[in-house]
Amino acid sequence: MSVALRDVHKAYGRTTALDGIELRVEEGEFFCLLGPSGAGKTTTLKTVAGLERPDSGTVEIDGRDVRDVEPYDRGVAMCFESYALYPHRSVYDNLVSPLRSPRHRLPAAEARERVGAIAELLGISGLLDRSVGQLSNGQRQRVALGRVLVRPARAFLLDEPLSHLDAKLRQQMRAELKAIGAVRRTTTLYVTHDSVEALALGDRIGVIRDGRIVQTGTREEIWYRPYDTEVARAFGRPRINLLPGTVTEAGEFRSVDGAVELPLPVRASAGSEVLVGVRPRDVSLAGDGHRLSGSVYVTEVLGRSVEVTVRIGAQHLSLVVPRSEAAGLRPDEPVRPAVRAENLLVFEADRPGRPGRRIGKST
Numbered sequence: 190m191s192v193a194l195r196d197v198h199k200a201y202g203r204t205t206a207l208d209g210i211e212l213r214v215e216e217g218e219f220f221c222l223l224g225p226s227g228a229g230k231t232t233t234l235k236t237v238a239g240l241e242r243p244d245s246g247t248v249e250i251d252g253r254d255v256r257d258v259e260p261y262d263r264g265v266a267m268c269f270e271s272y273a274l275y276p277h278r279s280v281y282d283n284l285v286s287p288l289r290s291p292r293h294r295l296p297a298a299e300a301r302e303r304v305g306a307i308a309e310l311l312g313i314s315g316l317l318d319r320s321v322g323q324l325s326n327g328q329r330q331r332v333a334l335g336r337v338l339v340r341p342a343r344a345f346l347l348d349e350p351l352s353h354l355d356a357k358l359r360q361q362m363r364a365e366l367k368a369i370g371a372v373r374r375t376t377t378l379y380v381t382h383d384s385v386e387a388l389a390l391g392d393r394i395g396v397i398r399d400g401r402i403v404q405t406g407t408r409e410e411i412w413y414r415p416y417d418t419e420v421a422r423a424f425g426r427p428r429i430n431l432l433p434g435t436v437t438e439a440g441e442f443r444s445v446d447g448a449v450e451l452p453l454p455v456r457a458s459a460g461s462e463v464l465v466g467v468r469p470r471d472v473s474l475a476g477d478g479h480r481l482s483g484s485v486y487v488t489e490v491l492g493r494s495v496e497v498t499v500r501i502g503a504q505h506l507s508l509v510v511p512r513s514e515a516a517g518l519r520p521d522e523p524v525r526p527a528v529r530a531e532n533l534l535v536f537e538a539d540r541p542g543r544p545g546r547r548i549g550k551s552t
C-alpha cells in the first residue's frame with residue numbers, strides 16, 4: 190500500500206509536534222524517517238496508524254483519505270518503542286496472539302508455521318517457551334518486532350525497533366531485517382534517530398526536524414546533496430568538516446584566517462560568507478588534489494583506518510586514512526592533506542536557528 194501525508198499539523202497544547210508534514214511512501218518501499226528526539230517521528234507514525242488525529246491536513250492510504258477509518262481497519266501493523274507485550278505469557282503466545290484475532294484468524298497450523306519462521310529470523314526460536322517477564326530488554330524488543338512482522342499487514346510502522354539491542358546484535362538484525370521476505374515486500378515506514386541505520390535500511394530517507402520534513406531522498410541524494418549543514422552533519426562519522434570563510438573575487442574559498450584556500454566547485458557570489466564541507470574520508474595524505482599545509486594535531490585509530498586531525502591555522506581538519514598512510518605520524522609533524530574540488534560541498538553560513546543551505550550543485 191502507499192501512504193501519503195499532506196500538510197499534516199498536530200499540536201499538543203502549546204507544543205507543535207507536526208508542522209506541515211509532507212510525506213509519501215510508495216508501495217513496497219522501505220522508508221526511514223530520521224530525526225532527533227522530539228522531532229515528531231512517533232507522532233507521524235501514530236497519525237498514519239490512526240492513533241492520533243491531525244489538527245489539519247490529510248492522511249491517505251492508497252490514495253484514499255482515511256480520516257474516518259478506524260486504526261483497526263487501516264491494515265497497518267505498528268511496533269512501538271515501548272513495546273506492549275503480555276509479560277506473564279510465553280513468547281510463543283505473544284507471537285501467535287495477533288494471528289488469533291478475529292481479523293486474521295489463521296488456521297492453527299499456518300499460525301504455528303508463521304510464528305516459527307519469524308522466530309527463526311529474529312533469533313528467538315530458543316525462547317518460545319519462556320515467559321516474556323524473564324527476558325532481557327533486547328530479547329523483549331525482538332519479540333515485540335516479531336509480533337508486528339508475523340501479521341499479514343499491508344504496511345509496517347516500526348518505531349526504533351532495534352534501539353534496545355547491543356551494538357553487535359543491532360548490526361546483525363539490521364542486515365537481517367531487510368532480508369525478511371515480508372518486510373521486503375511490504376511498505377515499511379521505519380523511525381530512527383540513528384543515521385547509520387537509516388543509510389543501511391532506507392530505500393529512501395526523510396529527514397525530519399521540528400515537525401517538518403527537511404529533505405527526502407535516496408541515501409546518495411542525502412549524502413552527496415544534503416539540503417543544509419545540519420543534514421550534512423547528521424550523516425557520516427567522523428562528522429563532515431565545515432570550514433568557515435568567504436568567497437574571494439576570483440570565486441575561490443578563503444578561510445576566515447586565510448590559512449585555507451580552495452577552489453570551489455560551484456559559483457558563489459564574491460564576498461559571501463560560506464561554509465565549505467568535506468568529509469573526512471574524502472581528504473587524503475597520499476592522493477592527489479588541492480594541497481593544504483598543516484600539522485598533525487591528534488591521531489586516533491578506528492579499526493583498520495586512522496582519524497588524523499590536522500591543524501591548519503585556526504582550523505581543525507579531520508581526515509580518515511588507511512593505517513599505512515598514517516604510520517609513524519607524530520603530533521606537530523607537518524603534513525599536506527589533499528582535497529579534490531569535486532568532493533567539496535558549499536553552504537551558506539549558519540545563522541541562529543537556520544542552518545546554512547547548500548549552494549548549487551556539486552559538479
Ligand SMILES: Nc1ncnc2c1ncn2[C@@H]1O[C@H](COP(=O)(O)OP(=O)(O)OP(=O)(O)O)[C@@H](O)[C@H]1O
Nearest residue numbers: 201204205206225226227228229230231232233382
Ligand atoms: N501525548 C503528548 N502530549 C504532549 N506532548 C506530546 C505528546 N506526544 C508528543 N508530544 C510532544 O510532541 C513533540 C514530538 O514528539 P514525538 O514523540 O513525535 O517525537 P519523536 O521524534 O518521536 O521523539 P523521540 O525520538 O524522543 O521519541 C515533542 O515535543 C513531544 O514532547
